[in-house]
Amino acid sequence: MREVFIIGSKGIPARYGGFESFVEQLTARKSSSQIHYNVACRRDLSENKSDFYEHNGACCFNVDVPKVGAAKAIMYDVRAFKQAMKMIEERSIRRPIVYVLACRIGPFIHQLKKKLKEVDGSLFVNPDGHEWLRAKWSWPVRRYWKISEKLMVRYADLLICDSRNIEKYIKNDYVRYSPKTTFIAYGSDPVNSSLTTSDNQVKSWFKKNAVELNNYFLIVGRFVPENNYKVMIREFLNSKTHKDLVIISNVEKNKFYQQLSKETGFEYDDRIKFVGTVYDVNLLKFIRENAFAYLHGHEVGGTNPSLLEALSSTKLNLLLDVGFNREVGKTSAFYWNKQIGNLASLISKCENLSSDEIEDMGILSSRQVEKYYGWKKIVSEYELTFLR
Numbered sequence: 087m088r089e090v091f092i093i094g095s096k097g098i099p100a101r102y103g104g105f106e107s108f109v110e111q112l113t114a115r116k117s118s119s120q121i122h123y124n125v126a127c128r129r130d131l132s133e134n135k136s137d138f139y140e141h142n143g144a145c146c147f148n149v150d151v152p153k154v155g156a157a158k159a160i161m162y163d164v165r166a167f168k169q170a171m172k173m174i175e176e177r178s179i180r181r182p183i184v185y186v187l188a189c190r191i192g193p194f195i196h197q198l199k200k201k202l203k204e205v206d207g208s209l210f211v212n213p214d215g216h217e218w219l220r221a222k223w224s225w226p227v228r229r230y231w232k233i234s235e236k237l238m239v240r241y242a243d244l245l246i247c248d249s250r251n252i253e254k255y256i257k258n259d260y261v262r263y264s265p266k267t268t269f270i271a272y273g274s275d276p277v278n279s280s281l282t283t284s285d286n287q288v289k290s291w292f293k294k295n296a297v298e299l300n301n302y303f304l305i306v307g308r309f310v311p312e313n314n315y316k317v318m319i320r321e322f323l324n325s326k327t328h329k330d331l332v333i334i335s336n337v338e339k340n341k342f343y344q345q346l347s348k349e350t351g352f353e354y355d356d357r358i359k360f361v362g363t364v365y366d367v368n369l370l371k372f373i374r375e376n377a378f379a380y381l382h383g384h385e386v387g388g389t390n391p392s393l394l395e396a397l398s399s400t401k402l403n404l405l406l407d408v409g410f411n412r413e414v415g416k417t418s419a420f421y422w423n424k425q426i427g428n429l430a431s432l433i434s435k436c437e438n439l440s441s442d443e444i445e446d447m448g449i450l451s452s453r454q455v456e457k458y459y460g461w462k463k464i465v466s467e468y469e470l471t472f473l474r
Contacts, residue, residue, distance in 0.1 A: 088121050089179045090472055091170040093163055094187030094212070097127025097148075098141050101365075104272065104391040105187045111273060113142035115465040121472055124173065126166035147173065156227065163191045167198050174205055183472055185210040185246075192234030199241045211242040213256055214388060239265050246471065248272045249388030251409040268471060273464035274394035276455045279371035287369055295332070295361045302330040302359075303433070304377035304400065306370070306392050307384060309335040311342060314383030314406060314424070319350045319358060321422075321429035322381075327437060329378055333360045334370070374399035379436055381429075382406060389414055389459075398455040401448030402436050404429070414459075418451035 092109055100110035113123050122145070129135060129148035139146050149169055151162045167184065174182050184202055189211065191198070199209055213235065239245060239260045245267045247253035253267050281288050283299065292299070303322065307313045315333075322331045337343060337360050352358040364370045374380065374395060379402035384390050393414055396403050405411040407421040415421075420436065422429040439447075 088472055089124060089174070089177075089182045090121060091124045091126070091174070091182060091184045092187070093126045093166045093170065093184060094190070095125070095127075096131050098125055098144070098146060099133065101131075107391060108187075108272060110142070111461045112465055112468060113144040115461055116143060116469070117466070118469045118473065121469060124170065126162075126170065128162060160190045163188075164194050164198075167191070167194075171198070171201050174207070180206055182207045183210055184208070185212070186238070187212045188214040189231070189235040189238040192237030195237055195241045208243040209241060210244045210246055211238050212246050212248065213239065213252060214248075236260065239263055242266075244268060244471075246270055246468075247388065249410055250413055252388045270467045270471065271459050271464060272389040272391055272394065273461035274391070274398055274455050274459045275461055276398035276452050279368050279375055279399075281368055281372040287366070288372060291364075291369060291373070295359060297330060297332055297359065297361075299376045300378050302332045302377055303327070303379050303381055304332050304334070304374065304396075305381050305383070306334045306374070306396070307382075309337045309342065312384075312386045314385060316346055316349060317424050318381050318383050318429065319346065319352050321427075322357070322433065323350060323352065323355055324427070325430040325433040327357075327433055329437075330357050330359050331381075332373075332377070333358070334362070334364050334373070335360070336363050371395070371399055378402065379404055379433075382411060384411070394455055394459050397451040401444050401451070402439075403447075403451055404432055404436065414454075415451070416454060418447065418454040 095105040095109045098106065098110050098113065100106035109125055113125065116123070124145045124147065127146050127148050129150050132148055135148065137148055147169060149162060149166045151158055151165060154161055163186065170184055182205060184207060186209070202209055239256060240263045243266065245256055245265055247256060247267055247269050248271055250269055253269050256265055256267055305318060309315065347353050364373065377400050380396040380400040382393050382396060382403065382405045384393065385406060385408055388410060390410070393405070393411065397415060397418060403415060403419040405415050405419045405421055407423050412421065420432055422432045
């Protein structure tokens with residue numbers, strides 16, 4: 087039996103972001119009887135507060151983390167790793183795999199790896215995206231992320247990259263460490279929402295936000311500068327479309343919001359609608375399915391879960407032209423750059439497409455996700471990797 091300890095997600099059952107959804111799917115869809123998962127969870131975010139509980143056949147262990155500000159995520163991963171080692175020693179496990187999601191704990195990894203090697207264990211790491219490029223971090227924090235990434239790459243036995251562009255970057259930038267890498271994409275389920283226009287939650291959401299079916303462009307993503315809200319809003323305002331721009335995001339009227347308002351004047355245009363977050367997966371899928379088009383401005387990171395959902399649900403997808411997005415969308419999407427007028431022109435082009443052309447793009451994007459990013463395929467690849 088191969089014992090796999092997963093560290094770096096907030097825990098399961100999943101209620102949060104990409105890593106949590108990944109761990110949920112990995113454990114729920116497990117087909118090999120030769121693998122047993124152990125998942126670190128943050129007790130303050132867990133529905134079950136017990137030290138140990140079972141979910142999807144996995145042993146979930148809660149980790150306590152003090153409130154230490156920005157360092158909380160780092161402390162959580164370190165404590166989770168130490169707790170995993172304690173479980174490994176108590177259960178006399180040999181040849182375990184500790185799979186760390188993201189590169190937060192580089193400065194601590196050498197000592198942790200030494201303990202893992204004492205039980206013939208292996209350290210697997212998902213390097214995630216270019217966290218050190220995110221605008222939300224100050225320069226010292228960015229420097230920490232870069233150093234931490236370097237150390238995680240150096241000591242990992244295997245780096246599992248969910249983007250070929252990230253894998254290429256790891257191999258090129260850290261060639262001196264001869265990193266061993268493999269590519270396994272993030273997954274998505276291209277299934278339709280079970281909701282219809284007659285459901286109360288659908289009618290309520292669309293009425294509350296004054297939005298009409300198929301009469302809006304859609305953005306879904308974290309409200310951060312590197313997702314290029316400024317460019318997308320600026321270009322939308324400069325387009326001649328009469329449709330709305332619906333933005334589903336964790337918007338706070340913070341410094342970034344105020345700056346965006348000042349530079350674009352979006353608050354004076356009724357087409358721009360910040361509608362907050364939508365945590366109901368079924369409703370969000372319905373909103374995606376009934377959008378005229380999806381705008382994706384993510385510039386930092388690997389295979390983005392939001393993009394996969396859009397490709398499987400929305401017929402027209404307008405993506406920022408960077409390697410990560412081209413790798414996923416290929417010919418099933420349209421691409422734009424940051425030049426003034428470029429996206430505005432693409433918006434107009436899409437509005438002039440025939441219904442048949444729009445249907446064809448929808449079929450292409452759905453097939454793209456089904457062929458390369460279905461969870462069944464992704465989970466199977468992970469199991470083969472853990473058992474090798």
